[in-house]
Amino acid sequence: MSATQSRPEPKQDEVYSALASARRPKPPGRLSMCLTFGWRGMLKIKHVPEQLIDVTLTPVLFLLMFTYLFGGALAGSTSEYLQYLLPGMLVQSVLFTSVYSGVALNADSTKGVIDRFRSMPVWRPAPLAGAVLGDSVRYLVAAVVVVVLGLIMGFDPGSVTGVVAAIALIVVFSFALSWIFTTVGLLLRAPQAVMNAGFMGLFPLIFLSNIFVDPATLPGWLEAFVHVNPVSHLTTATRGLMGDGASAWEIGRVLLEAAALAAIFAPLTVRLYRKAS
Amino acid sequence: MSAQLAIEAVGLVKTFGATRAVDGVDLAVPRGAVYGVLGPNGAGKTTTIRMLATLLRPDAGSAKVLGRDVVAQADEVRSLVSLTGQLASVDEDLTGRENLVLLARLLGFTRADAKARADELLEAFGLADAAGRQVKNFSGGMRRRLDIAASIVVTPELMFLDEPTTGLDPRSRNQVWDIVRALVAQGTTVLLCTQYLDEADQLAERIAVIDRGRVIAEGTPAQLKASVGQGALHVRLLDADRRDEAEQLLARALDAQVHLEPDPARLTVPVTDAGRATGAIAELSAAGIELADFALGQPSLDEVFLALTGHPAEETVDEEEAA
Numbered sequence: 001m002s003a004t005q006s007r008p009e010p011k012q013d014e015v016y017s018a019l020a021s022a023r024r025p026k027p028p029g030r031l032s033m034c035l036t037f038g039w040r041g042m043l044k045i046k047h048v049p050e051q052l053i054d055v056t057l058t059p060v061l062f063l064l065m066f067t068y069l070f071g072g073a074l075a076g077s078t079s080e081y082l083q084y085l086l087p088g089m090l091v092q093s094v095l096f097t098s099v100y101s102g103v104a105l106n107a108d109s110t111k112g113v114i115d116r117f118r119s120m121p122v123w124r125p126a127p128l129a130g131a132v133l134g135d136s137v138r139y140l141v142a143a144v145v146v147v148v149l150g151l152i153m154g155f156d157p158g159s160v161t162g163v164v165a166a167i168a169l170i171v172v173f174s175f176a177l178s179w180i181f182t183t184v185g186l187l188l189r190a191p192q193a194v195m196n197a198g199f200m201g202l203f204p205l206i207f208l209s210n211i212f213v214d215p216a217t218l219p220g221w222l223e224a225f226v227h228v229n230p231v232s233h234l235t236t237a238t239r240g241l242m243g244d245g246a247s248a249w250e251i252g253r254v255l256l257e258a259a260a261l262a263a264i265f266a267p268l269t270v271r272l273y274r275k276a277s
Numbered sequence: 278m279s280a281q282l283a284i285e286a287v288g289l290v291k292t293f294g295a296t297r298a299v300d301g302v303d304l305a306v307p308r309g310a311v312y313g314v315l316g317p318n319g320a321g322k323t324t325t326i327r328m329l330a331t332l333l334r335p336d337a338g339s340a341k342v343l344g345r346d347v348v349a350q351a352d353e354v355r356s357l358v359s360l361t362g363q364l365a366s367v368d369e370d371l372t373g374r375e376n377l378v379l380l381a382r383l384l385g386f387t388r389a390d391a392k393a394r395a396d397e398l399l400e401a402f403g404l405a406d407a408a409g410r411q412v413k414n415f416s417g418g419m420r421r422r423l424d425i426a427a428s429i430v431v432t433p434e435l436m437f438l439d440e441p442t443t444g445l446d447p448r449s450r451n452q453v454w455d456i457v458r459a460l461v462a463q464g465t466t467v468l469l470c471t472q473y474l475d476e477a478d479q480l481a482e483r484i485a486v487i488d489r490g491r492v493i494a495e496g497t498p499a500q501l502k503a504s505v506g507q508g509a510l511h512v513r514l515l516d517a518d519r520r521d522e523a524e525q526l527l528a529r530a531l532d533a534q535v536h537l538e539p540d541p542a543r544l545t546v547p548v549t550d551a552g553r554a555t556g557a558i559a560e561l562s563a564a565g566i567e568l569a570d571f572a573l574g575q576p577s578l579d580e581v582f583l584a585l586t587g588h589p590a591e592e593t594v595d596e597e598e599a600a
């Protein structure tokens with residue numbers, strides 16, 4: 001820090017010497033650029049911790065509310081319901097978090113800073129790839145908060161490897177899903193609009209799934225939707241991994257769906273990003 | 278032929294839906310000076326800059342920046358230019374220092390070099406005290422300075438500056454102007470978009486006046502003023518009693534209507550050419566009419582714009598500011 005002798009005025013002679021001393025180093029590799037953008041993502045979390053509070057507070061409220069308010073009515077006892085609900089809460093909280101990927105990208109592209117990156121000799125997808133790092137931190141925080149709270153409330157997690165595998169599966173699926181929101185993020189004008197659109201799209205998928213209730217109790221047409229809903233598939237696999245075990249098909253199905261989402265929406269995002277005006 | 282030109286654009290067109298934002302712009306920007314692009318809000322300045330800086334692909338026409346095609350050789354262009362956009366192109370959530378370190382890292386500086394370069398720039402631009410603050414807490418002038426500092430982490434051969442002083446107080450404006458002058462003195466070419474006539478007049482060696490997506494006039498500030506025609510000779514006599522005599526003489530010598538100012542010692546005569554004006558001055562002194570002072574006034578760029586476009590430059594054509 002050289003704050004002691006600084007002046008609030010620009011100094012013409014120092015501007016001259018700063019200009020004269022600027023040499024152009026060898027351009028960094030693509031990986032290094034991605035890591036630099038990852039560092040930017042971390043800085044943003046550090047400076048705007050509100051985004052983590054949103055991410056963690058919502059699942060905490062949901063978990064407490066559903067367990068203690070509806071648990072008795074839905075499953076007979078709160079402890080039984082917690083056992084059923086917690087894996088789904090884990091899914092829900094991380095999926096909601098993935099909307100922020102689109103919100104962050106939109107905030108970038110509607111401000112001038114993305115223009116600077118795009119006018120520099122920077123590998124075009126690097127800002128996107130770097131954002132992934134910030135996203136993963138958010139996903140992990142959301143997941144850890146839910147698991148820790150669940151443990152405090154008396155959830156029996158089965159095995160540690162099961163929990164880790166479940167979180168890994170959810171994070172993989174969320175990355176795939178986040179490409180939808182980044183696409184939306186580049187199509188809409190304001191971060192708030194992206195947030196609203198994302199949550200509006202997610203709510204039906206989350207509530208019309210097997211997260212909260214056993215689909216067997218639903219009317220037939222609704223049960224049919226719940227059964228094809230990828231969020232249900234993810235929740236089933238998560239429950240299995242955190243309980244009696246998941247079949248290869250249950251896990252494979254989630255990975256396939258994730259791959260399909262990414263295959264459609266990742267190229268779309270990159271295309272929109274390239275030509276974003 | 279184009280080796281000497283920093284920018285050579287021919288027939289650039291960009292349309293957004295029904296709006297022809299840029300409607301056939303030609304530019305020939307020489308190296309090593311400030312080139313002003315002057316026009317009112319909505320004229321197409323930002324869109325033109327964005328095409329030249331490889332952010333937008335032209336719908337028609339072509340452009341070379343430092344000899345490289347902006348579409349086919351976009352990567353090469355990007356490694357030679359930098360852009361200070363109309364919207365602050367720095368990250369508001371990060372601190373001033375973090376912004377500069379980030380850019381330096383992206384340009385290939387090592388971690389230690391990036392920090393040193395950031396501090397050097399912060400110090401030079403008078404931002405060292407604020408370096409650890411988030412940019413969203415910066416004043417408008419500080420943000421602009423940081424924005425320009427961010428553009429010279431590596432000194433570019435060509436710098437695009439889009440309305441660098443819009444919204445700044447006069448003091449901050451002067452600071453930005455000084456920085457631009459330093460840049461040019463170091464050999465950087467600057468393409469400066471502005472809606473301030475004063476700014477173009479102060480900084481630019483040549484100016485393209487742009488209105489509704491077209492270049493409507495081009496030249497040095499003096500040429501532009503001359504092209505609108507008349508300047509005026511302003512004369513103040515030492516002895517106000519001889520004004521009538523002076524009036525007759527000037528009317529004859531310059532073949533024009535002499536205007537008598539409210540100040541009894543002053544006269545103003547429209548002139549078409551400076552040579553005849555000096556001749557008239559000489560005749561005055563030959564006749565023994567002594568002058569307190571005289572000046573050959575040129576029309577202001579405001580008048581130039583009004584004459585060229587039929588509407589004043591400061592008029593806001595379009596409220597909807599484009600990104």
Ligand SMILES: Nc1ncnc2c1ncn2[C@@H]1O[C@H](COP(=O)(O)OP(=O)(O)O)[C@@H](O)[C@H]1O
Nearest residue numbers: 277293296298318319320321322323324595599
């Ligand atoms: N991305 C865009 N979408 C639609 N219209 C745009 C867009 N960018 C600019 N325009 C329109 O193009 C015209 C020129 O805009 P711009 O280049 O920003 O002018 P200036 O920078 O001279 O104020 C304006 O009418 C503006 O509304």
Ligand SMILES: [Mg+2]
Nearest residue numbers: 322323324363
């Ligand atoms: Mg503009």
